[in-house]
Amino acid sequence: xxxxxxxxxxxxxxxxxxxxxxxxxxxxxxxxxxxxxxxxxxxxxxxxxxxxxxxxxxxxxxxxxxxxxxxxxxxxxxxxxxxxxxxxxxxxxxxxxxxxxxxxxxxxxxxxxxxxxxxxxxxxxxxxxxxxxxxxxxxxxxxxxxxxxxxxxxxxxxxxxxxxxxxxxxxxxxxxxxxxxxxxxxxxxxxxxxxxxxxxxxxxxxxxxxxxxxxxxxxxxxxxxxxxxxxxxxxxxxxxxxxxxxxxxxxxxxxxxxxxxxxxxxxxxxxxxxx
Amino acid sequence: xxxxxxxxxxxxxxxxxxxxxxxxxxxxxxxxxxxxxxxxxxxxxxxxxxxxxxxxxxxxxxxxxxxxxxxxxxxxxxxxxxxxxxxxxxxxxxxxxxxxxxxxxxxxxxxxxxxxxxxxxxxxxxxxxxxxxxxxxxxxxxxxxxxxxxxxxxxxxxxxxxxxxxxxxxxxxxxxxxxxxxxxxxxxxxxxxxxxxxxxxxxxxxxxxxxxxxxxxx
Numbered sequence: 001x002x003x004x005x006x007x008x009x010x011x012x013x014x015x016x017x018x019x020x021x022x023x024x025x026x027x028x029x030x031x032x033x034x035x036x037x038x039x040x041x042x043x044x045x046x047x048x049x050x051x052x053x054x055x056x057x058x059x060x061x062x063x064x065x066x067x068x069x070x071x072x073x074x075x076x077x078x079x080x081x082x083x084x085x086x087x088x089x090x091x092x093x094x095x096x097x098x099x100x101x102x103x104x105x106x107x108x109x110x111x112x113x114x115x116x117x118x119x120x121x122x123x124x125x126x127x128x129x130x131x132x133x134x135x136x137x138x139x140x141x142x143x144x145x146x147x148x149x150x151x152x153x154x155x156x157x158x159x160x161x162x163x164x165x166x167x168x169x170x171x172x173x174x175x176x177x178x179x180x181x182x183x184x185x186x187x188x189x190x191x192x193x194x195x196x197x198x199x200x201x202x203x204x205x206x207x208x209x210x211x212x213x214x215x216x217x218x219x220x221x222x223x224x225x226x227x228x229x230x231x232x233x234x235x236x237x238x239x240x241x242x243x244x245x246x247x248x249x250x251x252x253x254x255x256x257x258x259x260x261x262x263x264x265x266x267x268x269x270x271x272x273x274x275x
Numbered sequence: 276x277x278x279x280x281x282x283x284x285x286x287x288x289x290x291x292x293x294x295x296x297x298x299x300x301x302x303x304x305x306x307x308x309x310x311x312x313x314x315x316x317x318x319x320x321x322x323x324x325x326x327x328x329x330x331x332x333x334x335x336x337x338x339x340x341x342x343x344x345x346x347x348x349x350x351x352x353x354x355x356x357x358x359x360x361x362x363x364x365x366x367x368x369x370x371x372x373x374x375x376x377x378x379x380x381x382x383x384x385x386x387x388x389x390x391x392x393x394x395x396x397x398x399x400x401x402x403x404x405x406x407x408x409x410x411x412x413x414x415x416x417x418x419x420x421x422x423x424x425x426x427x428x429x430x431x432x433x434x435x436x437x438x439x440x441x442x443x444x445x446x447x448x449x450x451x452x453x454x455x456x457x458x459x460x461x462x463x464x465x466x467x468x469x470x471x472x473x474x475x476x477x478x479x480x481x482x483x484x485x486x487x488x489x490x491x492x493x
Contacts, residue, residue, distance in 0.1 A: 105365050107368045115367075116367075119364040133351040134348070137347070144341055179325065
């Protein structure tokens with residue numbers, strides 16, 4: 001598929017989880033019009049997502065678009081195949097999904113995309129970030145925590161090569177969930193979500209990882225988000241997953257587990273020392 | 276009620292310098308408390324229990340951590356002058372992208388350069404690549420923010436006080452590879468008092484690095 005052919009706005013979500021590791025092959029199969037037939041959808045031309053169903057970072061963007069009732073074109077990238085020219089062209093700095101296109105303008109980095117979406121589509125009732133400056137800063141802080149601390153630990157747990165690595169990573173992940181349980185208490189103020197009554201920035205940042213959290217947990221034979229240590233998060237996870245804007249975006253856990261094995265093998269192969 | 280603004284600071288920190296520039300640009304009066312990172316104060320541990328790092332901005336008793344988050348907070352609260360971020364959402368997303376890029380790339384790589392271990396050569400190359408990328412992004416503009424400094428300028432300029440240390444410990448010249456970037460840094464310091472006041476002299480940073488290396492046994 002030529003780059004020219006896919007020249008109009010394509011949101012390409014490139015998994016930021018591929019960050020830091022070596023070659024990630026992504027191949028654009030076909031542009032498919034996302035079948036997001038929802039009530040009250042605003043028809044949006046030139047709104048596209050380039051990404052993959054398995055990437056939590058891509059999921060974040062889709063959840064945000066669903067919350068805002070924005071229709072988009074969904075272009076699926078195969079993380080197990082070669083990187084497309086379009087991806088390389090639209091995100092030359094990181095070469096990762098998601099890449100979000102709006103009226104031919106590409107935007108990269110999922111949390112930055114979320115803020116953009118929140119600022120552009122303001123007619124919807126759901127605001128993703130709070131308007132109060134202090135609350136806004138707290139939401140940003142916790143989303144950054146998810147990306148800078150929690151996710152890397154989760155990733156180390158997924159690709160941990162030795163028992164020692166896995167043990168250390170598991171301890172970090174569990175500690176992270178306890179910290180996030182505390183954050184939930186602070187931010188939710190007794191309501192169902194980090195964002196209060198509605199799903200917000202932190203809900204999306206953390207909630208997008210739920211599929212992987214379950215897959216990795218099964219792999220380690222542990223519930224990473226446990227009733228014992230994090231009862232509020234357990235409840236929150238159920239509410240989040242069942243939400244209208246979320247339920248069609250979070251992937252089937254078995255499908256994800258299968259993909260996880262393939263991805264793990266690919267990453268370990270790339271990281272293995274060459275002879 | 277008058278605003279009470281306190282900054283938990285560590286004078287060599289590029290991240291803390293960012294906040295000082297922003298506070299300076301907005302004309303905000305604040306108290307600056309120096310932290311000893313080898314002996315962190317109770318206040319710091321209380322105000323930033325998660326990361327235990329500076330800078331922390333304490334506004335009327337409420338703490339905000341993470342320098343880019345602090346910059347966005349300052350820009351939103353004190354929006355009467357010197358906007359740090361563009362008002363257009365797309366321009367804003369691009370500014371945040373580059374500020375985030377600087378966060379991801381410069382500090383860690385720079386550290387590997389002055390630490391001077393086996394990966395120093397690799398780190399030097401990486402650093403130059405990053406700075407060249409940023410120089411390309413600057414292009415022919417006066418500042419990353421256009422006619423005036425913006426969040427990207429504020430995010431990057433503090434690291435330029437560390438250039439002398441990187442160059443001396445790494446035995447290379449940043450100006451040779453990135454003359455436009457070095458010129459941009461000069462321009463920031465000459466035209467913005469908030470910048471010249473927030474940035475220590477490069478030799479002071481160099482002395483600090485020397486002491487730090489001794490302390491770390493390097």
